[in-house]
Amino acid sequence: MTLLSMYKRDDSRTVYRILAEQAVRYFDHPSPGTESKIPLTNLSRLLQRYRYDAFSYDDAPGIREVFKTKGESQGGEYVTTSAKASLEVIPALEAAHARVYQAISREDLVGSLMTLLALLASSTLPDDQDTKQRLAKARLFFETLSEGLKKRNA
Amino acid sequence: MNPKEFLLHECENVLATLQDVLRHDYAAGSSKEFYNEFCERLNYLKSLIDPVELTDISALALFANEVSVLSTLVHRIERSHAGEFPWPFTEYLKSLANPLCKEHLVVQDEDEPIIRVYAEGGLFSYQINLENDLSVLNVGRRIFTIVFPRTLRHHVLLHAIFGHEIGHAAWAVPQHKSALKGQVVEPLREAGPLNSTSQAKNWLKQSDAPAAIVELLEAYPDEYSDISPNQLDSWFQEFMCDLFGLVTFGPSFLAAHQTLLLALDPSGCLWGPYHPPYVCRRVMLWRACQHLGWPTFPAGIQDRELRASCEGFVKKYSGEAPGKWEDIFSQEQIAKAVDALRDILTKAGTSCYLMPDDPTLLPLVKMLHGQIPPCGSDLRGSEAPANRSVDFRHILFAGWLVADELSAQATVTGEQSYFLELNKLCEMGLLQQRAIDRYNDHKAGDKH
Numbered sequence: 001m002t003l004l005s006m007y008k009r010d011d012s013r014t015v016y017r018i019l020a021e022q023a024v025r026y027f028d029h030p031s032p033g034t035e036s037k038i039p040l041t042n043l044s045r046l047l048q049r050y051r052y053d054a055f056s057y058d059d060a061p062g063i064r065e066v067f068k069t070k071g072e073s074q075g076g077e078y079v080t081t082s083a084k085a086s087l088e089v090i091p092a093l094e095a096a097h098a099r100v101y102q103a104i105s106r107e108d109l110v111g112s113l114m115t116l117l118a119l120l121a122s123s124t125l126p127d128d129q130d131t132k133q134r135l136a137k138a139r140l141f142f143e144t145l146s147e148g149l150k151k152r153n154a
Numbered sequence: 155m156n157p158k159e160f161l162l163h164e165c166e167n168v169l170a171t172l173q174d175v176l177r178h179d180y181a182a183g184s185s186k187e188f189y190n191e192f193c194e195r196l197n198y199l200k201s202l203i204d205p206v207e208l209t210d211i212s213a214l215a216l217f218a219n220e221v222s223v224l225s226t227l228v229h230r231i232e233r234s235h236a237g238e239f240p241w242p243f244t245e246y247l248k249s250l251a252n253p254l255c256k257e258h259l260v261v262q263d264e265d266e267p268i269i270r271v272y273a274e275g276g277l278f279s280y281q282i283n284l285e286n287d288l289s290v291l292n293v294g295r296r297i298f299t300i301v302f303p304r305t306l307r308h309h310v311l312l313h314a315i316f317g318h319e320i321g322h323a324a325w326a327v328p329q330h331k332s333a334l335k336g337q338v339v340e341p342l343r344e345a346g347p348l349n350s351t352s353q354a355k356n357w358l359k360q361s362d363a364p365a366a367i368v369e370l371l372e373a374y375p376d377e378y379s380d381i382s383p384n385q386l387d388s389w390f391q392e393f394m395c396d397l398f399g400l401v402t403f404g405p406s407f408l409a410a411h412q413t414l415l416l417a418l419d420p421s422g423c424l425w426g427p428y429h430p431p432y433v434c435r436r437v438m439l440w441r442a443c444q445h446l447g448w449p450t451f452p453a454g455i456q457d458r459e460l461r462a463s464c465e466g467f468v469k470k471y472s473g474e475a476p477g478k479w480e481d482i483f484s485q486e487q488i489a490k491a492v493d494a495l496r497d498i499l500t501k502a503g504t505s506c507y508l509m510p511d512d513p514t515l516l517p518l519v520k521m522l523h524g525q526i527p528p529c530g531s532d533l534r535g536s537e538a539p540a541n542r543s544v545d546f547r548h549i550l551f552a553g554w555l556v557a558d559e560l561s562a563q564a565t566v567t568g569e570q571s572y573f574l575e576l577n578k579l580c581e582m583g584l585l586q587q588r589a590i591d592r593y594n595d596h597k598a599g600d601k602h
Contacts, residue, residue, distance in 0.1 A: 011219070011289035014212045018202065018291060037261055038198045038294045044259040045293075045328075052332035055288065056387075089288075118260040 013088045013149050019043050020146035023117075027139035032123040040117045043142075047117075050093050051110040092148030100141040113138055157214050158206060164221050165200050168228060169193075175232045187268050188231065188297065195224060195292045202291075220292050230272055230283075230299050238273035239302040242584035243310045246546040247300065247320075250402055253503035254324045255298065267296040267323075273304040277418060282319040286326040298323060309577045310584060311553045314406035315414055317399030324398070325391060330502065337494035338397065339390045346482045348389065348430075354381040362479045364433065366423035378425075389430040394491075396435050400442055401495050404507030406550035408439060408471045409557075437476035441488040448472060448509065456512050460519060463555045470558060510548045518544070518552035518583075527582035528552050530590050541590045549587060553580040 022039045030036075049055055101109050116138045119125055155163065172192055176185060199220055206213050248269050257265045274281075283299040300319075306312055324330040343349065347357035358367065358379070370378045399407040415432045416422060422432040443449060449472060452464035496506045518528040526533070528549050530542035553576055560572040 009215075009289070011212070011216045014216045015289055015291045018213065018216075034194050034197075035201075038194060038292060040260045041294055042291065045257070048257075048259075048328040049288070052328040054328035054331045114260065121260040 010088055013092075015042075016046055016089050016092075017146050017149035019046070020142045020149065023120075023142040024139055024146065026120050027135060027142070030120055030125055032121060036121055040121045044114050044117055046089070046093075047110045047113055050090075051106050055087060055090060089149065092145055095148050096141050096144035099144050100137060113141065156208060157218070158203060158208055161203050161214070161217055161221055162200065164225070165196055165203070168221065168224050169196055171225070171232070172196075172228050175228060187295070188270060191268060191295050191297065192224070192228070194294055199224070199292050216289075216291060220290065223290060223292070227297060227299075231270060233274075234270055234272040238304060238307055239271055240308060240310050240313065240581050240584070242581065242588050243313050243546075244269075244271050244300065245588060246584065247313075247316055250317075250504055251298070251320050251323055254320065254330065254499075255296070255327060257296070257327060258329075265295075267298045269298045269300060271300045271302065273307065274301045275304050277303055277306075277414070279303045280315055280319065280414075282316075282323055284323055284326045296326075308574060308581050310581045311406065311550055311557060311573075311577050312410045312414060314403040314410040314547075314550055315399065317401075317403035317407045318395045318411070320402060321395030321398030322391070324502075325394070330498065333498050334394055334495070337498065338394050338491045341487050341490035341494070342393055342483055343390055345484065345487065348386060348482055351381050351383055351386060354386060355379070357479075357482075360479060362477075364421075364423055364477075364479065366421040367431070367479075370423065385427050388428040389425075392429050393435065393438055394495075396439060397442055397491060397495055400439055400446075401492065401499065401506050402504065404509070404547050404551060405448065405467065405471070406547060406554055408443065409467070409554045411439065412436065412471055431480070433477070433480040434482050437480045438483055438488065440472055440474075440476055441481075441483060441485055442492050443468075443472040444485065445489045445492050451509050455515075457516050460512065460516050460555075463519070463559060466558055467555055507545075507547055510545070510551065514544065514548055515552060515555075518549055519555055521583070522552060522556040522576065522579060525579065527579050527586055529583040529587040531586060541593070543591055543594055544587055546584055546587060549580055549583045553577070553583075 019039050019042055022036075023043055026036050026040070097104075097106070097109055104112075112134070116135060119131075119135075125131070172189070176189055199217065202213075203217050206217070208214070251269065252266055255267045257267075259265050273279075279301050280303060281301040283301065285293055285296045285298070300316070302313070325334060348354050357363075358371065358381070396411065399411065403410075415435070419432055422436065425431045449468050452461050452468060455461035455464055499506050521528040521533075530544040532539035532541050557573060557576050560576065564570055564572055
């Protein structure tokens with residue numbers, strides 16, 4: 001028997017609250033290189049999931065699985081028996097999308113945000129007015145996202 | 155020590171373990187990439203834990219899981235001993251998986267996964283761990299861990315089953331998942347007994363269900379009488395991955411699939427939260443083979459013995475017409491799914507399997523008959539040998555053809571060691587083929 005067992009939780013709300021807060025900080029103080037790489041990469045993954053509506057836990061369970069039957073004790077840290085959709089982050093994304101970018105399509109929104117995240121991750125951030133406006137809008141998107149995730153957390 | 159202090163302490167422990175592990179030459183190839191990625195993750199995690207308030211319970215719980223994930227990962231690498239699994243096969247597997255698993259994210263040149271390998275006990279251990287959890291905070295480049303069964307270290311013919319696992323890896327990339335879901339899974343779902351959970355439950359209780367199914371329903375009513383929506387989702391993902399294996403690895407996948415799955419479940423009727431009954435998977439593959447025209451492939455072979463061998467293979471692995479109960483997809487559904495899958499793979503840059511011609515397959519089979527590792531080596535004795543590039547999947551196919559010939563003899567003699575020897579020959583063939591391929595690549599590079 002292991003020390004502790006628990007059902008697998010959906011921590012995605014906490015994950016993306018933290019990442020969105022960090023993104024806001026990087027928009028204020030760009031920090032290219034390894035420091036911002038992981039958070040910006042993970043936010044890009046989130047955006048890709050949003051674009052393709054791919055929000056689910058998908059285990060790759062191997063060629064065959066063996067599960068204990070009811071009545072037998074389960075081992076392991078986590079117990080999960082099926083693919084569960086992770087939906088908690090979606091309403092916050094949709095709200096930020098609607099508030100900041102209104103009618104723009106998911107595909108265009110994600111394309112635009114990923115371009116800006118790539119700029120933030122690089123050492124070449126253009127200084128023109130158009131880019132500044134786009135960055136300010138993207139910053140507001142991530143700020144709204146983190147606020148939305150905090151509210152649901154309350 | 156409070157939870158935050160403990161987590162910071164454990165980060166130091168994980169780093170110390172990593173440095174200890176990589177002092178030893180455990181795994182060739184991507185150690186440097188792995189080390190860099192791992193250190194970046196650890197530093198990032200420490201930067202998050204440092205300022206966190208002790209009252210932020212959800213963040214602390216999340217960070218505890220993150221530290222645990224890193225600890226698990228470093229332990230897997232510790233167990234990644236270079237001699238416990240077939241390196242040449244793994245390199246070919248990576249060449250199929252890499253184009254599919256490339257993510258297009260913020261940092262260019264760092265969007266391919268880092269693929270690591272280790273061996274695990276048990277026949278069920280064939281697996282790829284994907285780092286595909288939405289609730290994990292701390293992933294830069296994904297680290298995919300391929301798991302081989304330790305006892306099947308040399309059995310490259312069985313490793314064709316990894317074609318199925320690459321399907322799961324592709325499913326983890328949102329862009330591919332969307333295409334696979336819409337174009338491969340949807341045609342399979344649109345009709346048939348697994349179209350809904352209620353239909354699926356009725357299907358289980360149909361009067362023409364195999365006797366083993368009826369026995370299961372009686373013996374384990376709690377586990378085997380219900381099918382949930384999530385379960386159906388998982389089952390269809392498994393069907394998709396089986397088609398994936400067939401289309402990427404070809405006939406070798408068919409043989410490995412049958413050999414392994416029937417060995418693990420001789421009735422073919424067990425199922426679980428993730429996997430549908432094997433009998434249904436087999437029939438689906440039978441229909442896919444029909445669509446791909448493989449049953450007529452032997453007729454085009456000129457060499458009489460090779461033709462007989464191919465006919466035997468087709469009969470053994472794809473010969474029988476399906477029973478009614480397990481035949482849950484129409485030919486049209488399978489045709490749609492297979493064509494879409496081939497299209498998706500081609501666009502992603504992963505080559506679908508194409509049946510070999512006589513001049514490719516025959517020398518490989520002859521080499522195996524002569525106990526020579528099968529590959530594109532020119533054995534004619536000429537002063538300037540013309541070694542050829544050969545698709546590694548043809549080497550596996552040749553291996554299975556000879557395995558079935560020897561299997562018939564083994565049934566008479568009771569001697570089963572032929573299979574291990576054959577696998578070792580094929581493993582050596584893959585190793586030599588890689589050398590030939592690299593030589594040819596360099597030569598072509600020099601010319602350009």
